[in-house]
Amino acid sequence: MALAVPPFERFYEAHKDEVLSFLRKRVGRERADDLFQETFLRALRAYDRLEHGEHLRAWVLTIASRLVIDGARRERPQGELLEEPAVVDRRPAYEELAPLTDGLPPKERAAVVLRYGYDLGYDEIGAALGSTEQAARQAASAGVRRLRKEKRQR
Amino acid sequence: MSPVPATLDERFREAAASADLLDAAFDVLDETPVGPLLVGVTDRGVCRIAFDPDPEQELERLARLYGPRVLRSSKAVDRLRRELAEYFERRRRSFDLELDLRAAPEYQRRVLAELARVEYGQTTTYGELAARTGNPRAARAVGAVMNRNPVPIVLPCHRVVGANGSLVGYGGGLDRKELLLRLEGAIL
Numbered sequence: 001m002a003l004a005v006p007p008f009e010r011f012y013e014a015h016k017d018e019v020l021s022f023l024r025k026r027v028g029r030e031r032a033d034d035l036f037q038e039t040f041l042r043a044l045r046a047y048d049r050l051e052h053g054e055h056l057r058a059w060v061l062t063i064a065s066r067l068v069i070d071g072a073r074r075e076r077p078q079g080e081l082l083e084e085p086a087v088v089d090r091r092p093a094y095e096e097l098a099p100l101t102d103g104l105p106p107k108e109r110a111a112v113v114l115r116y117g118y119d120l121g122y123d124e125i126g127a128a129l130g131s132t133e134q135a136a137r138q139a140a141s142a143g144v145r146r147l148r149k150e151k152r153q154r
Numbered sequence: 155m156s157p158v159p160a161t162l163d164e165r166f167r168e169a170a171a172s173a174d175l176l177d178a179a180f181d182v183l184d185e186t187p188v189g190p191l192l193v194g195v196t197d198r199g200v201c202r203i204a205f206d207p208d209p210e211q212e213l214e215r216l217a218r219l220y221g222p223r224v225l226r227s228s229k230a231v232d233r234l235r236r237e238l239a240e241y242f243e244r245r246r247r248s249f250d251l252e253l254d255l256r257a258a259p260e261y262q263r264r265v266l267a268e269l270a271r272v273e274y275g276q277t278t279t280y281g282e283l284a285a286r287t288g289n290p291r292a293a294r295a296v297g298a299v300m301n302r303n304p305v306p307i308v309l310p311c312h313r314v315v316g317a318n319g320s321l322v323g324y325g326g327g328l329d330r331k332e333l334l335l336r337l338e339g340a341i342l
Contacts, residue, residue, distance in 0.1 A: 003214070003217055003218060003222060004222070005222050006217075006222070007213045007214065007216065007217040007222055007224040008176075008222060008223045008224055008225050009213055009224055009225050009226055010213065012225065016158045016163070017155050017156070017157050017158055018155060020156075020158050020162070021155045021156065033162055036158070036162060036166065037162075037165060037166045037169055040166055040170070041166075041169060041170065041173060041175065044170055044173075044175045044176075044223055044225075045175060047222060047223050048177070048221055048222055048223055
């Protein structure tokens with residue numbers, strides 16, 4: 001029987017460092033440790049249903065990204081305004097994107113962060129989001145349009 | 155990018171094993187009297203013990219036989235590790251472990267079941283074992299089954315020797331067969 005995906009051990013070893021540093025940049029050290037475990041437990045739950053082993057990096061970053069978004073939703077009190085993020089020079093792109101994209105719908109946000117923060121191709125993002133390359137491209141550009149609009153309104 | 159700290163890594167592996175999400179778990183026992191052993195378990199029991207393991211190859215094998223969710227986990231193999239340690243210290247004469255032999259074909263399973271009855275410190279011959287599984291002339295076939303034993307030591311293929319008492323062969327090398335038989339006091 002040919003393997004559709006690599007053994008989980010290999011997948012985990014290949015991506016664990018990047019997932020943890022992604023999470024630490026988004027939510028800080030302490031929360032990141034919890035979300036790290038949750039990310040890979042979720043990946044493990046879905047792993048035997050994957051049909052192929054392409055885009056695994058995008059897939060697991062998307063799981064992590066969704067956990068961050070879900071956590072932020074639960075914690076943010078209703079109606080509170082988003083804080084203006086302090087933009088510091090020389091920080092990596094995804095770090096600046098994190099607070100900026102907080103207000104986007106989840107799919108658009110994931111597409112924007114994965115495209116501009118992690119430099120993934122639209123084909124990879126589409127696979128990660130369970131849709132197509134075309135849909136990923138549209139989600140990213142809708143996200144960017146929405147960000148521009150929000151910026152003008154502030 | 156800084157590496158995942160060992161405690162966090164271990165915490166995840168432990169959580170994965172306790173959450174019952176793995177098709178198979180494995181670990182490498184680095185210091186045993188017979189060298190490093192890779193051991194594998196599923197939720198049904200012990201499925202693999204390998205001498206001189208090539209972890210990549212063993213990983214592929216476990217994934218192919220049991221499913222892709224294979225993870226190294228020290229906790230998952232706790233009991234096997236403990237019983238092996240006791241065996242090597244001569245504090246244990248039989249293993250109290252479930253086995254998962256579903257990957258072995260029917261004939262192999264029958265021979266292995268017969269093998270499991272050969273007691274600590276005793277030896278038998280390939281011919282005798284063949285006779286006990288129904289065909290006295292199948293000594294060679296029995297030899298082939300011993301050579302492919304998925305869980306050596308726990309299923310004691312080291313206790314099977316030639317009709318003239320010579321050790322004949324061992325999947326893990328004759329030195330190890332001799333060491334195990336000496337440990338059990340079956341040879342001097």
